[in-house]
Amino acid sequence: MRQIKIAEAANAANLRLTWAEDRFEDFAELLQRGFMLKARARSSIRDVLCGQFGISHEYLDQRINTIFLDGKPVDDVDSATIGGGSKLALSAAMPGFVGAALRKGGFYAPMRQVITHVEGTESVPGGDELFVLKLFNLVVKELGPLFLDSGIWLDRRDLESFFNSRPAEFWSGCLQCLMEVDELEVDSLHKGKWLIESPLVYLRIHVVTGDKQ
Amino acid sequence: MDNILRIIMGPEGGPKATVIPVGEYAGIGGRALTSAIVSKEVPPLCHPLGADNKLVFAPGLLSGTAAAMSGRLSVGCKSPLTGGIKEANSGGQASQTLARLGYAAIVLEGAPKDDNIYKIFINKDGVEINLDNSLKMLGNYAVVEKMKAEYGDKIACISIGPAGEMKMCAASVACTDMELRPTRHAGRGGVGAVMGAKGVKVIVLDDSGMKMRSPKDPDKFREANKNWVDGLKKHPVTGEGLPAYGTNVLTNILNEAGAYPTKNFSLGQFAGSSKISGETEAATETTRGGSATHGCHRGCVIQCSGIYMDKNGQYLTKQPEYETVWAHGGNCGIDDLDAIAMLDRLDDDYGLDTIEMGATIGVAMEAGVAKFGDAQAAISLVHEVGKGTPLGRILGNGAAVTGKAFGVERVPVVKNQALPAYDPRGVQGIGVTYATSTMGADHTAGYAVTANILKVGGYVNPLTPEGQVELSRNLQIATAAVDATGMCLFIAFAVLDQPETFQALLDMLNAFYGLNLTGDDVTALGKSILKNERNFNTKAGFTPAHDRLPEFFKKELLPPHNVTFKVRDEDLDTVFNW
Numbered sequence: 086m087r088q089i090k091i092a093e094a095a096n097a098a099n100l101r102l103t104w105a106e107d108r109f110e111d112f113a114e115l116l117q118r119g120f121m122l123k124a125r126a127r128s129s130i131r132d133v134l135c136g137q138f139g140i141s142h143e144y145l146d147q148r149i150n151t152i153f154l155d156g157k158p159v160d161d162v163d164s165a166t167i168g169g170g171s172k173l174a175l176s177a178a179m180p181g182f183v184g185a186a187l188r189k190g191g192f193y194a195p196m197r198q199v200i201t202h203v204e205g206t207e208s209v210p211g212g213d214e215l216f217v218l219k220l221f222n223l224v225v226k227e228l229g230p231l232f233l234d235s236g237i238w239l240d241r242r243d244l245e246s247f248f249n250s251r252p253a254e255f256w257s258g259c260l261q262c263l264m265e266v267d268e269l270e271v272d273s274l275h276k277g278k279w280l281i282e283s284p285l286v287y288l289r290i291h292v293v294t295g296d297k298q
Numbered sequence: 299m300d301n302i303l304r305i306i307m308g309p310e311g312g313p314k315a316t317v318i319p320v321g322e323y324a325g326i327g328g329r330a331l332t333s334a335i336v337s338k339e340v341p342p343l344c345h346p347l348g349a350d351n352k353l354v355f356a357p358g359l360l361s362g363t364a365a366a367m368s369g370r371l372s373v374g375c376k377s378p379l380t381g382g383i384k385e386a387n388s389g390g391q392a393s394q395t396l397a398r399l400g401y402a403a404i405v406l407e408g409a410p411k412d413d414n415i416y417k418i419f420i421n422k423d424g425v426e427i428n429l430d431n432s433l434k435m436l437g438n439y440a441v442v443e444k445m446k447a448e449y450g451d452k453i454a455c456i457s458i459g460p461a462g463e464m465k466m467c468a469a470s471v472a473c474t475d476m477e478l479r480p481t482r483h484a485g486r487g488g489v490g491a492v493m494g495a496k497g498v499k500v501i502v503l504d505d506s507g508m509k510m511r512s513p514k515d516p517d518k519f520r521e522a523n524k525n526w527v528d529g530l531k532k533h534p535v536t537g538e539g540l541p542a543y544g545t546n547v548l549t550n551i552l553n554e555a556g557a558y559p560t561k562n563f564s565l566g567q568f569a570g571s572s573k574i575s576g577e578t579e580a581a582t583e584t585t586r587g588g589s590a591t592h593g594c595h596r597g598c599v600i601q602c603s604g605i606y607m608d609k610n611g612q613y614l615t616k617q618p619e620y621e622t623v624w625a626h627g628g629n630c631g632i633d634d635l636d637a638i639a640m641l642d643r644l645d646d647d648y649g650l651d652t653i654e655m656g657a658t659i660g661v662a663m664e665a666g667v668a669k670f671g672d673a674q675a676a677i678s679l680v681h682e683v684g685k686g687t688p689l690g691r692i693l694g695n696g697a698a699v700t701g702k703a704f705g706v707e708r709v710p711v712v713k714n715q716a717l718p719a720y721d722p723r724g725v726q727g728i729g730v731t732y733a734t735s736t737m738g739a740d741h742t743a744g745y746a747v748t749a750n751i752l753k754v755g756g757y758v759n760p761l762t763p764e765g766q767v768e769l770s771r772n773l774q775i776a777t778a779a780v781d782a783t784g785m786c787l788f789i790a791f792a793v794l795d796q797p798e799t800f801q802a803l804l805d806m807l808n809a810f811y812g813l814n815l816t817g818d819d820v821t822a823l824g825k826s827i828l829k830n831e832r833n834f835n836t837k838a839g840f841t842p843a844h845d846r847l848p849e850f851f852k853k854e855l856l857p858p859h860n861v862t863f864k865v866r867d868e869d870l871d872t873v874f875n876w
C-alpha cells in the first residue's frame with residue numbers, strides 16, 4: 086500500500102453503502118489487508134485507539150492481545166507512537182507457542198526480541214496524518230463495524246480489485262449505494278462501472294439488520 | 299488399558315497376535331509409552347524399515363475416559379526420515395476406541411517375508427489378521443470405504459495410503475475422524491513408511507460393547523473434568539479464537555510479524571496472505587455450507603477444525619490447518635485456497651505429511667522443477683508422489699532428499715525433517731526448539747506453553763541467550779508430559795493463563811488413577827521421556843552437530859526485518875543440561 090499524504094484525503098471520492106448485517110463478514114478480507122485512518126501524528130497507540138476512536142481502555146488492554154506496529158510486535162501501547170504512513174495491526178490472543186511469544190508483554194516475549202518494536206525518541210504530537218490499520222480475527226468482527234461506520238480511506242485500485250474478486254452472493258448484502266450524493270445501482274459496483282478518477286475513496290458502510298433503511 | 303497387543307508380522311504361517319499384560323510399562327501412556335518401548339526394545343542402529351524396528355500405537359493416559367480433549371494417539375518408532383526416535387501424534391477417533399478396547403498399546407514387530415498386505419480387525423472378542431491384497435495401493439479414502447462396507451460404520455481406522463506402501467519418508471499414518479474419514483494424521487517422520495514395511499495396510503477398531511473407562515474416584519473426576527471444560531471454554535483462545543478460525547488464524551499474525559516463511563524460507567512476508575488466512579478460510583467454509591467449527595474426535599470442546607467444501611458445495615476435505623495452508627500456500631507462493639484444500643485432500647488420500655510435502659515442493663520450486671505460485675504444478679507434483687514415478691519417489695522422501703537430488707542449498711530441515719511454519723530468524727526461541735528437539739524440526743516439541751506454571755529449572759533471565767535456551771528446555775519438558783496424557787496440545791493457552799485449569803488437568807489424572815501427582819511429578823515425567831529419547835538418539839549416532847539449524851539461517855538475512863539466527867552453538871548444546 087503506497088503512502089498517502091493527508092491532503093489527498095480531502096479529495097477522496099465519497100462512497101456510502103448500506104449493508105445487511107448477516108453479510109458483514111464479507112468485508113473481513115478488506116479489513117485484514119488494511120485501510121487508512123486519520124490520526125494526530127506521533128500519538129501513542131492508546132491515545133489513537135481510545136482517545137480518538139473511542140475504543141475502551143479495557144478492550145485495548147484485555148481483548149487486543151497482540152499488536153504490530155510496522156510489522157514489529159508491540160509490548161507497550163502507551164509508549165509506541167503512530168506516525169504518518171505507520172502500519173498498525175490488531176489481533177486477539179493467538180494460539181500456540183508463537184502466539185504466546187508475539188503477545189504484548191507476555192512471558193515469552195523475549196523469544197522474539199530481535200523483531201520487537203522499540204520506540205524512537207521523537208514523540209512530540211504533530212498535525213493529522215494518515216496511517217494504515219489492519220484488523221485480524223475476533224477484532225475484525227468486533228471493531229470492523231465501528232471503523233466502517235465512521236469511514237475509512239482506501240486506495241481506489243485496492244477497492245476495485247476487492248469488489249471485482251467478490252463472488253455473486255456477496256452483492257446480496259448491498260442494500261443501498263451512494264456515490265457522493267447519487268444513488269448507484271449495485272451492478273455498477275459489481276461490474277466496475279462506478280469508476281472514478283480520484284485515487285482515494287472514503288468508504289462508509291452502515292450495517293443494518295433486516296430490510297433496506 | 300491393562301494389556302499390550304503385540305503382533306509379529308514375520309513368522310512362518312503368517313502374522314501372530316499375542317496379548318500380554320502391560321507389566322513394566324504400567325502407569326504411562328501416549329508418547330511416554332511409545333518412547334519407552336522404542337528406546338528399550340528397538341536397536342538404535344537398526345534399519346528403520348527392517349524387521350528390528352517396532353511401530354507402537356499408544357493412546358494417552360486419559361484416552362477412552364470422559365475427559366475432554368483426551369483423544370490423541372501417539373505413534374512411535376525409529377524414524378526412516380530422521381534416523382532417530384519418533385513420536386508423531388494424531389487426533390481422530392482411534393485413540394479413544396483403542397483405549398476403550400483395553401489396550402495400552404499395539405506394537406507391530408518383525409516384517410513379512412513377502413509383499414502381501416494385511417488388515418487387522420480388533421474388537422471386544424479379540425484380534426483377526428487377514429491377508430487382503432485387494433487393498434494394495436488404494437488411497438486412504440477408498441480403504442476406509444471398503445472397511446465400512448465390511449465391518450459397518452461403528453469403527454475407527456488407522457491406515458496408510460500408497461506413500462506408506464512405497465515406504466516413503468514423508469508417509470503418514472491416517473486416523474479416521476467422527477465422520478469416518480481419514481483426515482487426521484500422525485504425519486511426521488515417516489511413520490507411515492514403517493507401517494508399510496510391516497505389511498499392514500489398515501487396523502480396524504470396533505469398540506462396540508465396551509464401556510468408557512471408569513475412574514477410581516468418579517465424583518472427583520467428574521468435578522475436575524467440569525472445571526477443565528469450563529477453563530477451556532472461558533479462555534479467548536480455546537473458547538473463541540480456535541473455534542472460530544482454527545489454527546490458520548496464525549497466518550495473518552506470522553505474516554505481519556515478518557516471520558512467515560515464504561517461497562522456501564527466502565522471505566518473511568507473503569503478499570497473498572489475506573487470501574489464505576484463517577479469517578478468509580472460515581468465511582469460505584461457512585458460505586459454501588461447510589463448517590468452520592468442528593471437532594476431530596468426540597469429546598473435543600475446542601473444535602479447531604472444520605469442513606471444507608469445493609465451489610459446488612461438495613465435501614472436499616477437512617479444514618486445512620495452519621501448517622498445511624502455509625506449507626502448500628505461502629511457502630510455495632500459492633494464494634489459492636481451493637488449490638491448497640485440494641493438496642490437503644491429496645496428501646490425506648496418498649498418506650503424506652502435509653508439512654514435509656509443502657516444504658519439499660518449495661525446495662523443488664527453488665530448483666526450477668515448477669514455478670513459485672503455480673498451484674496446478676504443485677497438484678501435479680503430489681500426484682507424481684502418489685503414483686510413485688521416479689520424480690515422485692524423490693519428492694516423497696522429503697525436502698532433504700529433494701534438495702540433494704536437485705542441488706539446492708537452501709533446504710529447511712533439521713535431522714532431515716522439514717521445518718514448520720515459523721521462521722526461526724523472527725522468533726529465535728522456536729529456533730532453539732527446532733534445532734534441539736529429539737524429533738527433528740518440530741513446532742509441537744515446544745508447544746506446551748505451561749513452562750511458567752511448572753517453573754521447570756528455577757529462575758530464567760529470558761533476555762540472555764541462556765534464558766532462551768532455558769525457556770525452550772522448559773517448553774520441551776512440558777510438551778513431552780502433555781503428550782503422555784493424550785491431551786490435544788491446543789489446551790496449552792488455557793493452561794498457561796489459568797493455573798486453575800492446569801490444576802484441573804492434574805486433578806483429573808489423580809482422580810482417575812487414584813494418584814497424588816503435583817506439578818513436579820509432571821516435570822519429572824517430561825524429563826524422563828526426553829531422557830529416553832536423547833539416549834536412543836545418541837546410540838543411533840546423533841551428536842551435537844545434529845542439533846543445529848541449517849547454515850543459511852545464520853547467514854541469510856530474512857526480509858523485512860533483515861535478521862539472522864543468532865543463538866550460539868555452545869548455548870544450544872546446553873538445552874538438555876538439567
Ligand code: SF4
Binds near residue numbers: 598603
Ligand atoms: S482442538 Fe482441534 S486438534 Fe485438538 S482435539 Fe479438537 S479438533 Fe482435534
